[in-house]
Structures are given as structure tokens and as C-alpha cells.
Amino acid sequence: MLDLVIKNGRIIDGTGNPWFLGDVGVKNGEITHVGTVDVESKDVLDAKRQVISPGFIDGHSHSDLLVIDDPCMDIKLQQGVTTEVVGNCGLAPAPFLEGKGDLLQQYIGPVIGETAKPWSWSSIEEYIQTLVVSNTSENVATYVAHGALRIAVMGFENRPATRTELSQMKHLLNEGMKAGAIGLSIGLLYSPGRYSSKEELAELCEVLPAYNGLLSTHIRGEGNNLIESVKEVIWIAERAGISLHISHLKAAGKRNWGMVSKALEMIEDGRARGLDVTCDVYPYEAGSTMLSTVLPPWTLEGGMAECLDRIRKPEVREKIKAELSEEQEEWDNLIVSTGWDSVVISAVSENNQHLEGQSIEAISQSLGQDPADTALDLLLKEDGNVSIVFFHMSESDVEQVLASDYSLIISDSLGCSTGKPHPRTYGTFPRIFETYVREKKTLNLEQAIRKVTSFPVQRFLLGNRGLLKPGYAADITIFNPETIKATATYQDPIHYPTGVDHVFVNGIKTVSQNENLKTNNGSMIRAQRTLQCSRHH
Numbered sequence: 444m445l446d447l448v449i450k451n452g453r454i455i456d457g458t459g460n461p462w463f464l465g466d467v468g469v470k471n472g473e474i475t476h477v478g479t480v481d482v483e484s485k486d487v488l489d490a491k492r493q494v495i496s497p498g499f500i501d502g503h504s505h506s507d508l509l510v511i512d513d514p515c516m517d518i519k520l521q522q523g524v525t526t527e528v529v530g531n532c533g534l535a536p537a538p539f540l541e542g543k544g545d546l547l548q549q550y551i552g553p554v555i556g557e558t559a560k561p562w563s564w565s566s567i568e569e570y571i572q573t574l575v576v577s578n579t580s581e582n583v584a585t586y587v588a589h590g591a592l593r594i595a596v597m598g599f600e601n602r603p604a605t606r607t608e609l610s611q612m613k614h615l616l617n618e619g620m621k622a623g624a625i626g627l628s629i630g631l632l633y634s635p636g637r638y639s640s641k642e643e644l645a646e647l648c649e650v651l652p653a654y655n656g657l658l659s660t661h662i663r664g665e666g667n668n669l670i671e672s673v674k675e676v677i678w679i680a681e682r683a684g685i686s687l688h689i690s691h692l693k694a695a696g697k698r699n700w701g702m703v704s705k706a707l708e709m710i711e712d713g714r715a716r717g718l719d720v721t722c723d724v725y726p727y728e729a730g731s732t733m734l735s736t737v738l739p740p741w742t743l744e745g746g747m748a749e750c751l752d753r754i755r756k757p758e759v760r761e762k763i764k765a766e767l768s769e770e771q772e773e774w775d776n777l778i779v780s781t782g783w784d785s786v787v788i789s790a791v792s793e794n795n796q797h798l799e800g801q802s803i804e805a806i807s808q809s810l811g812q813d814p815a816d817t818a819l820d821l822l823l824k825e826d827g828n829v830s831i832v833f834f835h836m837s838e839s840d841v842e843q844v845l846a847s848d849y850s851l852i853i854s855d856s857l858g859c860s861t862g863k864p865h866p867r868t869y870g871t872f873p874r875i876f877e878t879y880v881r882e883k884k885t886l887n888l889e890q891a892i893r894k895v896t897s898f899p900v901q902r903f904l905l906g907n908r909g910l911l912k913p914g915y916a917a918d919i920t921i922f923n924p925e926t927i928k929a930t931a932t933y934q935d936p937i938h939y940p941t942g943v944d945h946v947f948v949n950g951i952k953t954v955s956q957n958e959n960l961k962t963n964n965g966s967m968i969r970a971q972r973t974l975q976c977s978r979h980h
């Protein structure tokens with residue numbers, strides 16, 4: 444007697460093979476049958492020729508705290524996502540060490556957001572335990588985040604780590620990997636990540652091979668320094684003998700458009716030499732980050748409070764403005780190449796909410812002010828917490844990365860979905876099928892599904908998931924390929940998609956016709972370094 448049989452679907456199993464008509468049987472949270480299923484079952488669902496797919500994997504998000512506050516995770520489950528990978532870009536809320544808590548909160552707040560619940564963990568193992576008792580409705584896996592390690596050991600200090608500090612960071616990384624983290628994430632655009640040399644990072648990464656751990660990278664520069672930055676992380680991975688994943692590959696800034704071809708070539712060349720390297724991409728031409736990341740890096744030394752002090756000093760403010768108005772050798776000045784009109788405010792405090800959805804350029808015009816002053820004033824008023832949507836990519840670059848054999852597709856959604864968040868938060872997965880399968884035909888349905896199921900599972904060591912195959916976890920998404928649609932837009936981003944009919948997490952129906960059944964049936968996934976038959980261990 445099975446728990447569930449889903450009948451009459453177009454089965455797309457996650458391998459990339461063409462769909463076929465058939466049924467899927469489920470028992471005890473696992474897939475037991477695929478094909479024609481004539482076994483008795485407690486529950487039968489007619490899929491009515493809709494697509495039956497493995498549940499989607501969001502291999503890159505910043506839901507680290509959101510899953511604790513909102514374990515139902517409507518924003519992802521409504522899109523058909525059954526598993527999220529957090530701890531990305533060097534940002535994570537653990538390890539959380541006494542005396543360094545404020546710095547860590549300040550560091551991750553703008554991306555990961557805050558939580559109403561107290562941070563009751565210190566180590567990564569304790570953070571994972573917190574997720575376990577939070578009873579999330581989706582499955583979650585995490586990285587160890589480099590920024591959190593550096594803050595724990597040396598705060599925001601802009602200098603190389605000493606031998607002792609490096610061995611302390613190695614110790615923390617080792618602990619996180621032991622707890623089941625899938626690898627190390629680094630964010631070299633952010634402080635304090637940017638204060639680390641490639642040599643220091645390569646040495647830290649010596650911890651990873653013992654765990655088959657992946658190095659996942661938000662590279663140092665995604666604009667003028669894209670190629671140098673890709674080179675740097677390839678150097679680190681080859682030096683440390685580890686696998687490499689380049690997060691949200693893009694060429695930011697108009698003058699760099701087209702450079703993704705070269706970056707993809709470097710990935711192919713690396714693979715030809717035997718380097719295990721891949722990348723991911725989100726299906727939008729705008730990114731989302733903190734306003735402070737557009738500033739010259741030296742302004743952020745010592746953390747946000749010191750940065751704001753610098754902005755308050757008239758002579759320093761003039762220096763910042765002068766640097767922002769010219770091309771820079773040392774860092775990516777995206778403002779000079781893309782313009783203040785491409786920077787749109789997405790979230791600020793209540794006082795300035797009327798600015799959400801407007802560009803810095805438009806706001807400055809209405810104030811009759813220099814746009815750089817508008818940006819700096821806003822940072823002061825908001826204590827540095829200003830989130831932006833940044834239109835700095837070209838559509839053809841996005842399509843090129845989406846189409847690459849070596850890219851998987853992710854949301855990069857932020858944890859704070861206040862204000863007007865980037866529409867990727869609510870729309871990424873439906874948009875893949877709506878825009879890049881149905882309309883632009885960049886990918887076919889089976890390729891697109893592979894990029895959000897079996898490929899990320901293989902990449903992020905998520906075990907027996909991501910395929911419709913006996914013995915695999917029954918994470919299943921049923922959707923209508925003709926109507927699936929992201930309704931979230933840049934101006935009006937807080938809308939659930941349509942066309943996703945049913946979502947099962949570990950065999951339990953979790954979303955049905957846009958209703959979240961709050962099943963709390965997700966699991967914490969610790970890295971599965973060896974694939975093995977799930978029923979016999």
C-alpha cells in the first residue's frame with residue numbers, strides 16, 4: 444500500500460531526458476515507483492498531463508534567518524522550491540561569537556535581514572540545530588561563510604590574518620564542515636572578505652578537501668575586474684585542490700557587457716585542465732545589494748559606523764564623490780559605468796519609504812541635488828541600511844550564462860523582503876519557464892528543470908534528491924508548463940506566482956493550488972559526500 448500515487452503526468456525526471464507519460468508512487472517520504480503504477484494507494488492525485496518534476500532547488504539564497512522566523516517559507520514553496528542552500532557570499536549568522544555579535548549583525552543585516560527571535564546559537568552546529576527545531580517546511584543546507592569567520596576572529600580589520608588568526612579561522616571552518624556544511628562561501632566584494640588575499644584564502648581552503656567541500660565565490664569584482672576576479676578564484680581552487688563554484692556570474696556595468704563570454708571560456712578551460720568548476724545565474728538583468736557596496740572600499744574600513752563618520756566629514760565626502768565620478772584602477776566603480784539612474788532604492792526604514800522604487804538619479808533631480816550627495820545623505824539617514832536593485836547587466840549576457848552547460852539557476856533572494864524587494868524573491872523559478880523556456884526558448888523544459896534539480900543536488904552534495912527515481916526523496920513539484928508565470932515585477936514585486944499546482948516535500952503535500960499547508964516537513968540536509976542507497980543505511 445503506497446501513501447500516494449500521482450497519475451497521468453508528463454514526467455520530467457531531472458536528468459534532462461525528454462518527458463514521458465506516467466505515474467509516480469510515494470511511500471514514507473520516498474519515491475517508490477516511476478512509470479505505470481498499479482499499486483494500491485491511500486491517496487491518488489490526477490496530474491492531468493501537467494509536468495511532474497523533482498522539487499526545485501534554490502542553490503543560492505540568503506534565507507538564513509528567514510527560515511527561522513517564517514518556517515513555512517511561502518515565498519519559495521509557492522514557486523515549487525523544496526530545498527534552499529543558505530550561507531552564501533561569505534554571509535551567515537554563524538558562528539556567532541561573544542563580543543563580535545554586533546559586528547556580525549551589522550555585516551549580514553542588509554542582505555540576510557533580522558529575526559524577531561534571539562540568536563540562540565554560537566557554532567554552526569548550533570545554528571543547524573536551531574533550524575531543525577524551527578520545523579521548516581522546506582529542506583535547507585548551508586555553507587560556512589568566510590565573512591563570519593573573519594569577523595569572529597579579527598572583526599573588520601583591513602590587514603592580512605596572522606598565523607594564529609588563520610589557524611583560528613581554520614578551526615572554525617573545520618567545525619562547520621564537521622557539522623555538515625557543504626563548503627566555504629566567500630564574498631570578496633564585501634568587507635571584511637575583501638581584506639583577504641588569495642594566498643590567505645588558499646591556505647584557509649586547505650580544510651576543504653577532507654570533506655569534499657566546495658568553494659563558492661562571490662568574486663571580488665563583477666565589473667571592470669571580472670576577468671581578474673575569475674582568475675583569482677580559479678587560482679585559489681587549483682592551489683588548494685578543491686572544487687569551485689562561481690556565484691551569480693555576470694558582467695556588471697555597461698562597458699563590461701559581453702565579458703561573460705570570456706568568463707565562461709575560462710570555466711571551460713579550467714574544466715579542460717581538470718578543475719571541477721561551475722557557476723550559477725539568476726534570470727534577471729538587475730542585481731540587488733546594499734547601497735554601501737557602490738562606495739570606494741576604503742570608506743567601509745572598520746565597519747558601518749566608521750563609514751558613516753567619514754561621510755559626515757565634508758572633506759572626506761568630497762573625496763568619495765570625486766572617486767565615484769571617475770573610473771578606478773583599484774576597484775569596480777559601477778556608478779561611473781552604469782549611472783545613478785540604474786540604482787533603485789528597494790528597502791529603507793519607514794521614514795523614507797516613499798523613496799522605494801525610485802532611482803537615486805530621480806530622487807536627486809527632485810531635490811535639485813548632486814546624486815552622490817543624495818546617496819550619501821540617505822546612507823546617513825538610514826544608518827547605512829539601504830537596499831538597492833541595480834540594473835547593471837545586459838539581457839544577452841544573462842541568456843548566455845543561462846544557456847551554458849556549466850550553469851545552474853538560482854534566485855539569490857535576500858532575507859529581508861520588506862519594501863520593494865527584487866522580483867527574484869517571489870518570481871525566479873516560474874520566470875525561468877515563462878520567459879526563458881516558453882518565450883525566448885533559451886532552454887528547453889528538460890534542460891531548465893535539470894538546472895534547478897539534479898545539477899544543483901550533485902553540485903551541493905544534497906544526496907538522494909533532485910531526480911524522480913525510486914529511493915529518492917519525494918520532493919515533487921507539479922506545474923502547468925503553458926501557464927506557469929511569475930507575477931512579481933520590479934514595481935510590484937510581492938506576488939506569488941501562478942501555474943504551480945502542487946508541491947510535495949519529503950512525500951507530504953505542502954502547497955496545493957497556491958495554499959501553503961504549513962506541513963513543517965522539511966529536513967536539514969547535511970552534506971552527503973558519498974551517494975548511497977537511502978534505504979540501507
Ligand SMILES: [Zn+2]
Pocket residue numbers: 531532630661690691
Ligand atoms: Zn553574492
